[in-house]
Amino acid sequence: AEALKDVHAAIASNKVLVYSKSSCSFCKKAKEALNQFLTPEQYTVIEIDKNPDLISVMEALLEITGNHTVPRVFINGRFLGGGDDTAKAAADGSLKKLLVDAGVL
Amino acid sequence: AEALKDVHAAIASNKVLVYSKSSCSFCKKAKEALNQFLTPEQYTVIEIDKNPDLISVMEALLEITGNHTVPRVFINGRFLGGGDDTAKAAADGSLKKLLVDAGVL
Ligand SMILES: N[C@@H](CCC(=O)N[C@@H](CS)C(=O)NCC(=O)O)C(=O)O
Ligand SMILES: N[C@@H](CCC(=O)N[C@@H](CS)C(=O)NCC(=O)O)C(=O)O
Ligand code: FES
DSSP states (O other), X not given: OHHXXXXXXXXXXXXXXXXXXXXXXXXXHHHHHHHTTOOGGGSEEEEGGGOTTHHHHXXXXXXXXXXXXXXXXXXXXXXXXXXXXXXXXXXXXXXXXXXXXXXXX | OHHHHXXXXXXXXXSEEEEEOTTOHHHHHXXXXXXXXXXXXXXXXXXXXXXXXXXXXXXXXXXXXXXXXXOEEEETTEEEESHHHHHHHHHHSHHHHHHHHXXXX
């Protein structure tokens, strides 16, 4: 579907990418984890609830990551995880390392 | 509206009541907080995303609690708070006290 191509393109062209829903507190938690290391300009958030093609985007995320939940966080083209994984990575230092390796920090 | 009456009735007739959305991780967090002290039979969860009258239920919750977010937790007819407040209350002992005072524990 069109969405799969767009999602792959977004993952490839954004060093730090978050698929999110604007009303979701777990997505806010992932953004706050990133905010410990980055300014908002240094990462991209795609609020999929604002996308009329929401269902195809979620299908694409399911295909790529094995789940269609939000948030979905990608660093340097690689899938990091959801809200829990991102918060854990922020706390244990692995998120910082990923950002340094990605050349963002 | 009809929903306001129903929400007041639910709050009055359930010692422990959670307004939730089934897909929401923050609501899951509130249920897990309650699960530290109660079995699922001891509290009532209303998944408002399964209610065709969702908008009126959220309007009723806005009127009663000042916000239309989920989760909304009520103990013994009194509004406790959302996911953060419930998790905090579980951790600091105040939730247990409320449940004892309510005669649930
Ligand atoms: N443990 C996952 C939870 C992901 C999850 O359950 N996300 C919810 C929102 S909080 C979701 O996308 N539910 C399905 C939906 O909204 O369609 C994480 O850490 O990200
Ligand atoms: N800090 C609040 C957060 C509540 C919140 O933002 N809830 C979100 C879902 S996680 C919500 O209801 N958003 C509006 C909506 O889904 O319509 C709490 O602890 O409960
Ligand atoms: S929708 Fe509530 S935490 Fe995601």
